[in-house]
Amino acid sequence: MLGPATVFAAETTPLGIYAVKIAGTAPGETRARTYLGIQLLQPANFGGLVVQTDGKRFTFNGASELPLHSDADKEYYVHAINGPGAGFIARIEAYEGAWVRCDQDLGAWLPPGTQFSIRPNPRLTDLFGADNRFGFVSGENAAQSDKVVLWDSREQEERIYYFNSTRSRWEEKGIEADAGNTPIRYPNGLYIVRHSATPLRIALKGEISADPVLLPVRDGANVFSLPVNLSASLANLVSSSGPFAVKSGKNAAQSDILSFEDPAGVAGSGPFYYRSRSNDTGWRAVGTNDSDAPLQPLDMLSTLVLRHEGEDAFVRVNADLTAPPGGPFVPPADPDPGELPLEVEVPNPVNPSPAELTIVLETSKDLATWSPVSFTPRADHRVFFQLPPAKAVPSTGSVSNCSEQRPASS
Incomplete structure (x- = not known):
């Protein structure tokens, strides 16, 4: 017997999507840099409290299971969330049974009881697609192509990447090898140098921390x-x-x-x-x-x-997800003539979805005021919607407060 519809609401980790216009460079002009920070993070695949630290190693309840939740092609880091080393980040080098070994001494940063998270660093393919999804200018070498530049602060030099049109893959300048798995190590930033005079819009996504x-x-x-x-x-x-x-x-x-x-x-x-x-x-x-x-x-x-x-x-x-009284600073929209909205897809939080289930997706620009967004359900369990043309739309499409409606039964 079916009764009245019952609403079950669950607040999910906010996801952010922001659109950025990469400036073009006309012939004869100095090539402009468009700086990109990685504010939106890859989903955390583990977290908890530190149990013990030993030099460059630490352990926690469930540490021995960590390799089962890790991708061999990705590089991971541990992030101290509280305690005396709040904010400290160390790269994970190896899993040694119940221990996790990092690239730095952890004693002063991750004492027992410290809350932490473990996330993967985004790769070039995570941000820009293995197939060059945003259409960066590609060529046979870096001189002919748009450039993604990582600044190496330790060596004080640029590391330049581009999409090779002959081999259809990301490569580092001067090195004939697949560079698609190159990590952008948080909290480092990057910048893009556009080879074409035409601006290019891209969209980045991830968790809001x-x-x-x-x-x-x-x-x-x-x-x-x-x-x-x-x-x-x-x-x-x-x-x-x-x-x-x-x-x-x-x-x-x-x-x-x-x-x-x-x-x-x-x-x-x-x-x-x-x-x-x-x-x-x-x-x-x-x-x-x-x-x-x-x-x-x-x-x-x-x-x-x-x-x-x-x-x-x-x-x-310091991070702060509390919007000021007047709302966060948002640059004005500046679409080019004829520019189309970005099409966005996110995974359906309930997979597979029963036929009677309705997903309500809400978006926000300030993480305080939420508005429902219309979307088209897909057979592949993905949600589809659009971002308006804009010069930069911070956090538009932030996903949270997913609720579901289903008939009650007895």
């Missing part, structure tokens, strides 16, 4: 992804005091220099430094005594370019 991050700062230039911060301004994003603060000084020459590059190219901000003088401290714009600019909202998808002189250090940056 509210976890802090310790940026591993090297001597010289650094390019970093930043965690999602809906209230992002320099003053509430980057630590200026405590053990993981930026290097400060009496003037810019003695301090870390920070610039923020947004992917749309309309809201770049900086450079800034943190002044520390007697009776005169705080964030300042380089070259002026302006203390108001560091308080202005930043594009939540900004990439941080940080120049540091001195020994390696860590700088803590």
Whole structure:
């Protein structure tokens, strides 16, 4: 016997989708860089509390099962979520029975009781497709192609990748080998150099995390992804005091220099430094005594370019999923004439779906106000919808609050 419809609601991990327009470069112009941060993360495949740490190794309940949940073609990292090392990230090198071995000593960062997550680093194919899904200009070599550039802060040099049109795969400049599994190691950022004069739109997706991050700062230039911060301004994003603060000084020459590059190219901000003088401290714009600019909202998808002189250090940056009263900063829409919306697909959270099940998908731009979105159910258990044409639409298509409706039975 069937009774009235019953609603079961479950809040899922928010997923984000953002569209970015990659600037074109006309013949004779200096090729523009479009910076991309990896704010939206790959899904976590494990998490819990640290039980014991031993040098570069740690263990937790269920650690021996971790290899069963890992892809051999992916590189994973552990992220400390709380405790004295909150934000610390270490790359996983091997699984040794009940132990997980990393590339760094963990004693001060992952003491017993620390909450952690384990995620894969995104690969070139995860972001841009093994088949060059967004249509980057490809060629027989890097000089003929659009370039995806990873900045190696330790070596202070570029690593350049492109899609080879002859071999139909991602390759590193000057190396004839498949580079599709190259990881973009969080929290590093990247930039794209467009070979064509025509702009190109791409869309990136992933989980929205509210976890802090310790940026591993090297001597010289650094390019970093930043965690999602809906209230992002320099003053509430980057630590200026405590053990993981930026290097400060009496003037810019003695301090870390920070610039923020947004992917749309309309809201770049900086450079800034943190002044520390007697009776005169705080964030300042380089070259002026302006203390108001560091308080202005930043594009939540900004990439941080940080120049540091001195020994390696860590700088803590903070996430915040609480939208400010006026809403987060969102760049204005700027579609090209005739530009089409992006088509987006996400997995159906209930698979397989019984015929009587209705999935309600809600989206938000600020993670506070949610609106239902219409979609077309697919036979392959995927949900289809569209993003409007835009220059940058942060977090549009964030998926949460999936609810289901089904008849009650007895």
